[in-house]
Amino acid sequence: MKRIYFCLLLMMASVGAFAQKQTTVPMLYKSFKPSVITLNTGRKVRQSHTNVYLKNSVLLYLKGEYTMEAEMKNILAVDFEDRHFININNQLAYMVDSVGGNVLYCVELFDREAFERNLQNNVNISNMEIGEMINIGTLDINNEEDWKLPVFKHFYFFWKGEYVKVHERDILRKLNKEQRVMFKRMVALPDFSWQSEKSLMQLLKAITQ
Numbered sequence: 001m002k003r004i005y006f007c008l009l010l011m012m013a014s015v016g017a018f019a020q021k022q023t024t025v026p027m028l029y030k031s032f033k034p035s036v037i038t039l040n041t042g043r044k045v046r047q048s049h050t051n052v053y054l055k056n057s058v059l060l061y062l063k064g065e066y067t068m069e070a071e072m073k074n075i076l077a078v079d080f081e082d083r084h085f086i087n088i089n090n091q092l093a094y095m096v097d098s099v100g101g102n103v104l105y106c107v108e109l110f111d112r113e114a115f116e117r118n119l120q121n122n123v124n125i126s127n128m129e130i131g132e133m134i135n136i137g138t139l140d141i142n143n144e145e146d147w148k149l150p151v152f153k154h155f156y157f158f159w160k161g162e163y164v165k166v167h168e169r170d171i172l173r174k175l176n177k178e179q180r181v182m183f184k185r186m187v188a189l190p191d192f193s194w195q196s197e198k199s200l201m202q203l204l205k206a207i208t209q
Helices: 113-124 168-172 176-188 197-208
Strands: 002-006 018-022 033-039 044-053 058-063 066-069 075-079 082-089 092-099 100-112 123-126 136-139 148-157 163-166
Touching: 002 092, 058 092, 092 148, 092 197, 100 197, 148 197, 163 168, 168 176, 176 197
Parallel strands: none
Antiparallel strands: 002 136, 018 148, 033 044, 033 075, 044 058, 058 066, 075 082, 082 092, 092 100, 100 148, 123 136, 148 163
């Protein structure tokens, strides 16, 4: 048995999809990084210590010794050194690729329910609560894989000037008759996957033509 001590500020949220990867921290980056925040007014604000919280893909920043959650309704975009995010439905989404002015965006979130099940099934928990927040505690753990957070990808198309959730029903509503034919051909392919960035870009190209 390996004893691991850790502090996880983990406000829980339920999401549903298929896991793409796992992380041992509930944030996009392992440490806080500088970023440039563009507000809805157009004003740009530089922050030296920021991160993306994978609970609901919101911006976190340090204020003294406290970790604060930004008011997402005031944020238009956030630029880290390696990635540009835009605000879609009060979640930070990054661009995967684009074609003909249409864009595929991705939002990454972790699955609270899967994490809770993993802890309850595989970990002896002491001095710890699973609920709104996980506090400082001690875990007796067999394998570090047992407490990794499953991360899920959710996608949006920026389609003809508006954001459309990548879901069959939502997309079909936006397509004309010819585009629907192309759509159905693409999703019927044996290797098509709603969780594959490659598949979604092929779909976006097909309905953009």
